Amino acid sequence: MLKPVSKEARWIFGAALTTLGYIYLMSFRSPIIVDFGVLIDRTWRIYLGQVPCRDFYCPSTPLTYWIQALLFKIFSPGMFPMKVFLAVEMAVLVGLAGWLAWKVLGAGGKLLWVLLPVFMVWLPGVHLMIPWYDCDSLFFGFGALCLLAAGARTEGGRGGAVWIFLAGAASGLSFLSKQNVGGASVIAAFAFLAAIRSGTGARAAKFLAYSLGFALALAAAGGYFAAHGALKEAVYWIFQRATQRYGEGSLAGSMWESFVRILTGPENRFLKFILIFYVWALVLTARERLSGKAEGGLRLGVTLYATLAMGITILHFHGLYYPIHQVYLGVIFAVLFTSDPFRGVIPSELVRKPAFLFLGAAALLSIFWGGSMRWRQAYSQAGIHWTLDHPRLKGMYFRKEDHDLVKGLMDLEKTIPRDEKVFIMPDPLFFYYAADRVSPVPMTHFYVSGYELNEAEQKLIPGMLDKEGVRWALIGQERVFETGFLLFGMEEDWKAAVKSGRAMTSRSDYSGLRAWLDANFTEVPGPKGFWALKRKAPAAP
Structure with a gap:
């Protein structure tokens, strides 16, 4: 009994x-959707068969x-x-x-x-x-x-x-x-x-x-x-x-x-x-x-x-x-x-x-x-009530301003052909996972959280992007990283932002990446909060 x-x-x-x-x-x-973007990006890489530390940088x-x-x-x-x-x-x-x-x-x-x-x-x-x-x-x-x-x-x-x-x-x-x-x-x-x-x-x-x-x-x-x-x-x-x-x-x-x-x-x-x-x-x-x-x-x-x-x-x-x-x-x-x-x-x-x-x-x-x-x-205080009508992001809630920024980013992605590779900086922001794409670089973020890329790693990025044949570069206009919210409003152009690494409070000098992007890409209209760069057509022989 x-x-x-x-x-x-x-x-x-x-x-x-x-x-x-x-x-x-x-x-x-x-309130920490930026950090969560890093977690979901690493999860997505493993789901695709990548190995932490070998195929992408993973200090945790x-x-x-x-x-x-x-x-x-x-x-x-x-x-x-x-x-x-x-x-x-x-x-x-x-x-x-x-x-x-x-x-x-x-x-x-x-x-x-x-x-x-x-x-x-x-x-x-x-x-x-x-x-x-x-x-x-x-x-x-x-x-x-x-x-x-x-x-x-x-x-x-x-x-x-x-x-x-x-x-x-x-x-x-x-x-x-x-x-x-x-x-x-x-x-x-x-x-x-x-x-x-x-x-x-x-x-x-x-x-x-x-x-x-x-x-x-x-x-x-x-x-x-x-x-x-x-x-x-x-x-x-x-x-x-x-x-x-x-x-x-x-x-x-x-x-x-x-x-x-x-x-x-x-x-x-x-x-x-x-x-x-x-x-x-x-x-x-x-x-x-x-x-x-x-x-x-x-x-x-x-x-x-x-x-x-x-x-x-x-x-x-x-x-x-x-x-x-x-x-x-x-x-x-x-x-x-x-x-x-x-x-x-x-x-x-x-x-x-x-x-x-x-x-x-x-x-x-x-x-x-x-x-x-x-x-x-x-x-x-935050008003986290908004979710995207997106098969992989529906149920993830944002503030109104964050919702609009992420929606604009995903709307732009729909216009990019599947065979054209995309590089997003400073943070993946669910992008590769939501878009069913693969990141062309092994870095999952570019900001200071104790794991800033060192000088040698920073210099590798242009060569990686060139080898992968990246056609698009999306540069976030994020000005500070405090609570994990997306905080936009930088007045600089994308060249100044990349060079100074101000995005996400990074203070590294990505001048080599800036020079490579400047030589190979041209700015095109992009969604609010992002600079969109498209690779220049190859010069005629």
Whole structure:
């Protein structure tokens, strides 16, 4: 006879279903459409059979692109499979978060009424609203925490080691989605394993199991690159090239500057506010661990993981972009709600109810903040309501001005014969994917996001375009890259724009490309926001 399902399980399932429906209906109303153009371009290249790092420049780990390309293969290129994947991924993440809060941290009953909305409004998918490597890396990173907790709760036999081995593999998948988030997951996992109660031999076995799982995930990716003759290129782009974004500085120095900025700078007030709760939870769980409480080590491990996974990533991002990395905030509230808040300082009976009310108010504030931020982002401030009547872009929403610019670009593409190759700069903007064309160059963008083309790579572009017989060049009149929106309005002509590389805040000197375009192309009428150049007819013999 089937056992009755607990009310907590029903609530978690309901929260997951609500998340699935909301994200499916509201996804692709995102403020970072320029960045998404890079992601979809790389996905499109893999779908066509290209190999990351070998056939196109790829300074980020490619698991997200592989996943989306696989969806294209199973279904067909379009928004639908991407919407479904994002919705299901975030629904599962809510389910995992609910399980962790309820079963591991003991936050059952009515506490879940507060905690589940915290998880829901701070999901990375709720704020980004598009498939993105942050979504995947945080999903796998949070999954690693849940698997570690399951392993720590399964003492004896091989069961615990299997869970922890799978946790290592999940951290590996997180790293293969995005290096910095996955790296934070590894550091946080080691802290977790050090915090839980275990004998020396058992602890060493757990570290070994986790490390083997992580190594297996990376070895699988390495095997893919080796099989395609791209292992050397992958090591260069994913490891060496990715670290060049710090210039003469170091990662540690950059993170320290971020920490100082968070504490002393005027921005990120809400981040300063929630850091109080992370520190508070660490103090409480450390006391539980030192006092010999049965679950103290596990609770400290969970808190350490959440704090380090969030903190390292935030510091790596210069103290910015905190909304998409706060899936762990609900974990921290769960720890605080189930702890003795002032143990050893003030008698609990005097402060339990006020502390509980304070935590409840803070949790409700975080729900309001996360929800209102998303609403302002997509509606009251941005007005992301417009989609194109295009088979591959329908369901992708834009601001009115962005919609008109992209529509004009795609209307121009329809007039270009299929056998005439097109080069678009500075960013693909879904162009090759939407137009069912192939990019003539291995670069997926030309802007500063830490991965600016170096001088040698810049000099290669004219030769590549000439070899491919490119007939059209479309130069975006983008003047700045801040939020991911298309921001147009440059007064310079295309020669000045290409030479100075002002598009997308790039400051590189593409004078060689400008000279080649000037010698071989002539300007023709183009859509709003773009300069259109067409190759000159060859001189008569």
